[in-house]
């Protein structure tokens with residue numbers, strides 16, 4: 001068996017539930033949402049809080065707990081482990097089919113002029129994905145990732161969700177708010 005280590009962000013107050021399976025600090029609704037998130041994560045599971053991570057406030061809380069109805073809240077980065085077979089394709093070593101690439105201290109070092117230089121190794125696809133810098137936000141993203149040019153990103157959907165809830169309120173409609 002081998003372990004693939006990942007990182008996921010979830011609400012900060014889910015820590016004892018995610019890491020220790022102790023749901024006592026959560027409301028019933030929160031516990032349900034936390035269990036759903038854990039199920040969605042399978043076969044990976046949260047094993048600890050990321051090294052040096054501490055709760056941080058975000059106004060995009062809905063991205064991490066969409067059913068909460070909260071706009072802002074504290075989130076935390078968690079370490080996830082997924083146990084995989086040694087033969088899992090994702091365990092295959094990073095390789096370059098265009099040059100005699102060397103792995104030096106976990107960093108892929110391509111030969112000068114290799115077209116894959118600066119590309120990101122995609123473990124799932126077992127291939128190199130070229131990167132580009134987004135002109136709007138300056139982030140490095142996959143070459144085919146529209147990033148800020150995307151018609152709708154998560155954040156826009158999120159704010160749209162808030163507007164819809166406000167509209168519902170103005171119309172005198174019922175807006176379900178979580179307990180607690």
Ligand SMILES: [Zn+2]
Pocket residue numbers: 096097098099100101110111114115116117
């Ligand atoms: Zn290369």
Ligand SMILES: [Zn+2]
Pocket residue numbers: 134135136137138139147148149
């Ligand atoms: Zn961008």
